[in-house]
Amino acid sequence: MGRLHAIIRTISLSSAISMATPIPSCTTSRKEAALRDALENHLAQNASALSSLGAGELHAMLRRFVETEQAAGRLTLSPEARTPVGWQIKNLGHLLALPLLFLLLSPLLILLAPFYLLRLRHLEKTDPELCARVDQAHSDQLAEAEDHYVTNQFTAMGSLKPGLVRLATTILILTIVNYAARHLFKRGRLARIRTIHFARWVFLDRKKRMVFFSNYDGTVEAYMDDFINKTGFGLNTVFSNGIGYPRTDWLVFGGCSEEQKYKNFLRRHTLPTQVWYKAYPGLTAIDLERNGRLREGLESSALSDEAAIVWAALL
Helix, strand or coil: CHHHHHHHHHHHHCCEEEEECCCCCHHHHHHHHHHHHHHHHHHHHCHHHHCCCCHHHHHHHHHHHHHHHHHCCCCCCCCCCCCCHHHHHHHHHHHHHHHHHHHHHHHHHHHHHHHHHHHHHHHHHHCCECCCCCCHHHHHHHHHCCCCCCEEEEEEEEEECCCHHHHHHHHHHHHHHHHHHHHCCCCCCECCECCEEEEEEEEECCCCEEEEEEEEECCHHHHHHHHHHHHHHHHHHHHCCECECCCEECCCEEHHHCHHHHHHHHHHHECCCCCCCCCCCCCCHHHHHHHHHHHHHHCCCCCCHHHHHHHHCCC
């Protein structure tokens, strides 16, 4: 128990970069899921009577149904708590600070860029690859904890390649990822990936090692394929700074494009996840987004014909 507390304390004090899907609160997510279930049950029970309605008429009818259910206490849709003004000010400051910092440092960065690129390229050509197939017993142990629910967990740990160039690259890239996830990729999406609920990188051992945590929808194979096919350059920029990663070219090319090497590397560094939490069992990130859009549509007293058709397609 003492060792567990020490580990938790180490993680809490370590530098960290996190990325989480901006979704409604747990309570709101559950209520929106209950709303969708109620709508779909009502549609199933009254299919023959509702089949002739247009999308606009269906929207109006379902609004009346929801109002009746709310009045009877069978549905509750409390509004989201207002975002504190102080947090909005801090978030705006965060939005402006990073671009301003890069602008101020741009003369120095331009001056250092050739030296950085030459050193990085030398390291890429000489750093060893450690991509042998993982021990089958280890893989089987990991598989025992996977695919019990629609959402899976993922924990991996590895050592950073030595040297200032690799450490500085890791810190810079994760700072950019954190910024993008906070301000650019919202509503349950990271670029074109729509399966991530939560992800976090944490430095350990005075930034000599890193641990990565994530909750995601689907299988681990689909999770890895999503990143390889949709944001492979992002994988390379982050994980290529870890010892043993498949060799990259200019940080973004190569690497995970050698699919089997990448999967062997990642599986080798995957650890059994001892504790993880999901507040809305059975719901995927896509479900959460869809349920929120259903509710938003019902909060509109009237929709245009085109908007009503798009809304009805969510059911």
